[in-house]
Amino acid sequence: MGRVYLVGAGPGDPELLTLRAVRLLQQAQVVVYDHLVSSAVLEFVSPKAQRIYAGKRRNEHTLRQEEINTLLISLATQGKQVVRLKGGDPFIFGRGGEELQALAARGIDFEVVPGVTAASGVASYAGIPLTHRDYAQSCIFVTGHLKNGTADLDWPSLVRLNQTVVIYMGLGGLPEICRQMMAHGAAPNLPIAVVQDGSIASQKVVTGTLIDMPDRVARAGLKSPCLTIIGNVVKLHDELAWFKPPVALTTV
Numbered sequence: 747m748g749r750v751y752l753v754g755a756g757p758g759d760p761e762l763l764t765l766r767a768v769r770l771l772q773q774a775q776v777v778v779y780d781h782l783v784s785s786a787v788l789e790f791v792s793p794k795a796q797r798i799y800a801g802k803r804r805n806e807h808t809l810r811q812e813e814i815n816t817l818l819i820s821l822a823t824q825g826k827q828v829v830r831l832k833g834g835d836p837f838i839f840g841r842g843g844e845e846l847q848a849l850a851a852r853g854i855d856f857e858v859v860p861g862v863t864a865a866s867g868v869a870s871y872a873g874i875p876l877t878h879r880d881y882a883q884s885c886i887f888v889t890g891h892l893k894n895g896t897a898d899l900d901w902p903s904l905v906r907l908n909q910t911v912v913i914y915m916g917l918g919g920l921p922e923i924c925r926q927m928m929a930h931g932a933a934p935n936l937p938i939a940v941v942q943d944g945s946i947a948s949q950k951v952v953t954g955t956l957i958d959m960p961d962r963v964a965r966a967g968l969k970s971p972c973l974t975i976i977g978n979v980v981k982l983h984d985e986l987a988w989f990k991p992p993v994a995l996t997t998v
């Protein structure tokens with residue numbers, strides 16, 4: 747019987763991989779990876795390993811979740827050492843739990859290797875502390891993925907004072923998120939940042955307020971993956987931004 751290692755790849759910069767992740771990538775016989783895993787991270791995969799792209803972009807699922815589960819089960823049953831590599835941390839909006847449940851049901855051995863989740867990795871590279879004694883004593887992570895155009899979020903819990911809200915998968919729903927936050931009492935001038943491609947060369951940070959952010963993000967032409975951070979901690983970005991990515995090469 748093989749074993750499946752559910753490994754977090756971090757937000758993009760390969761320097762943020764754990765030692766355990768690097769060792770496993772070098773030893774794996776098969777690596778099944780998602781689209782969020784950066785190409786720089788994949789360079790650590792042993793050249794002898796088989797690589798399988800499992801995809802999963804919004805609305806464009808390369809392999810369906812059940813197919814991924816079946817694939818992992820079949821590889822492990824063949825006796826393979828499998829790394830299931832996911833962006834960020836596999837237990838934070840990564841469906842890692844569901845994949846492990848499928849393995850557990852078949853009695854397949856597994857191990858979990860945490861990764862730096864987008865909230866902490868991207869915030870660090872954007873110079874936005876998620877808590878700060880002057881601005882936020884708590885921090886909440888939510889998914890902004892919209893179902894039928896409406897985000898089914900617990901808005902009153904998101905507009906609490908002295909709290910930072912981190913929204914994963916919230917780019918498409920940004921106008922609705924800003925609108926709902928204000929409708930539930932958040933100040934229109936509450937600072938907000940949207941960070942594209944955090945921790946890699948193409949990183950872009952756009953800051954604004956709830957009232958003007960949808961326009962700013964549209965003008966900047968940001969693309970997925972983007973992480974949204976809402977709260978007064980965003981004010982620290984101007985002072986603390988330290989990561990100066992080289993100008994990304996663009997193809998005309």
Ligand code: SAH
Nearest residue numbers: 757834835840863864914915943944972973
């Ligand atoms: N398990 C992952 C999250 C998967 S959900 C983790 O722990 O980070 C995918 C969402 O994560 C994206 O839509 C985006 O909101 C966020 N994300 C992941 N990597 C990112 C990056 N490098 N820059 C900005 N956002 C990122």
